[in-house]
Amino acid sequence: MIEVEHLSKIYGSTAAVEDVDFSVEKGEILGFLGPNGAGKTTTMRILSGFIPATAGTAKIAGYDVHEQSLEVRRNIGYLPETPPLYPDMTVEGFLQFVARIKGVARKNRQSRVDWSLERCQLEDKRKVLIRKLSKGYKQRVGIAQAIVHDPPVIILDEPTVGLDPKQIIEVRNLIKSLAGEHTLLLSTHILPEVSMTCDRVTIINGGKVVATDTPNNLMSHLTAKGGYEIEIVGDIFSLEPMLNDLPGISQLEIISNSETKHHTLLLTTDSHQEIGKDIAALIINQGLDLYEMKRTRATLEDVFLNVITEEAATEGKAPILGEKSSLEFDGETGGQGDGE
Incomplete structure (x- = not known):
């Protein structure tokens, strides 16, 4: 439903987007993941017909974004980072207005408005002025205006920015409920957003x-981080060399309390080997008390840092190390947009 090939956008001597390729299949949710300033918003503005590309092609529902702009706009619902709302209109009145300008036939208009109100859980807010709504409800109205004309493709730019944890969960569930019937492109710089919502990820x-x-594939293939975190009590003098000699363990870190003989073992293992039972047996055979043993697996955060570090090394640049101002790891704190 979305096909992007060699897309570029140049501002003067600065490339906001450079030779970008990706595709989104029908009914799929693709997460467009990157730090602020990565080019996410620029790409979405090109796809929505808001700005032209400098080079490359993009098609939505088979229509070329540049050559068939009106057909593309009929086939997309677009939610910018700041929802395009009229604060002095009621929710229902605004959606009626949007349905009319998006070409919904008069006989179908009310049913489409009612449908979008229901999908976005806004039925009890239909007569409320938009300016009186909370930010979470305003975001729902923004999504409702994007789907009121039943487009096959929905483009959402940072849809949960600035929301509280409860609102984030509600919006995520709404987005997931739209998959299948619609194809979604979801831009975000919040890592958990992707793993909880999206079928595929483009970084x-x-x-x-x-x-x-x-x-899942990114986490399993792009980084080998994985292992065990183990809590034990006892004398580990003889255990440490035995663990270091155990096949499959690539790194061992021990955090100890000398007074209580309480130790935390952090083991990094070969992700292709399952050696948990061997580690447990070794600890028990040494007469140590095993209090807790849990797997630690690669996260999307590990993947992102791995990818951008490799990219920076290839280009001879200092790696971007996911500061809070650039990339949110907790999934609940909002940030600013791309700023392009």
Whole structure:
């Protein structure tokens, strides 16, 4: 439903987007992941017909974004980072207005408005002025205006920015409920957003696509981080060399309390080997008390840092290390947009 090939946008001597390629299949949710300034918003503005590309092609529902702009706009619902709302209109009145300008036939208009109100859980807010709504409800109205004409493709730019944890969960559930009937492109710089919502992930950094795959495949293939965190009590003098000699363990870190003989073992293992039972047996055979043993697996945060670090090394640049101002790891704190 969305096909992007060699897309570029140049401002003077600065490439906001450079040779970007990705596609989104019918009914799929693609997460467009990257730090602020990576090129996400620029790409979405090109796809929505808001700005032209400098080079490359983009098609939505088979229509060329540049050559068939009106057909593209009929086939997309677009939610910018700041929802395009009229605060002095009621929710229902605004959606009636949007349905009319988006070409919904008069006989179908009310049913489409009622449908979007229901999908976005806004039925009890239909007569409320938009300016009186909370930010979470305003975001729902923004999504409702994007779907009121039943477009096959929905483009959402940072849809949960600035929301509280409860509102974030509600909006995520709404987005997931739209999949299947609609194809969604979801831009975000919040890592948990992707793993909780999206079928596939495209990571963009510095205007370039650096990885595309499912969240699980990215976590399993792009980084080998994995292992065990173990809590034990006892004398580990003889245990440490035995663990270091155990096949499959690549790194061992021990955090100890000398007074209580309480130790935390952090083991990094070969992700292709399952050696948990061997580690447990070794600890028990040494007469140590095993209090807790849990697997630690690669996260999307690990993947992102791995990818952009490799990209920076390839280009000879200092790696971007996911500061809070650039990339949110907790999934609940909002940030600013791309700023392009």
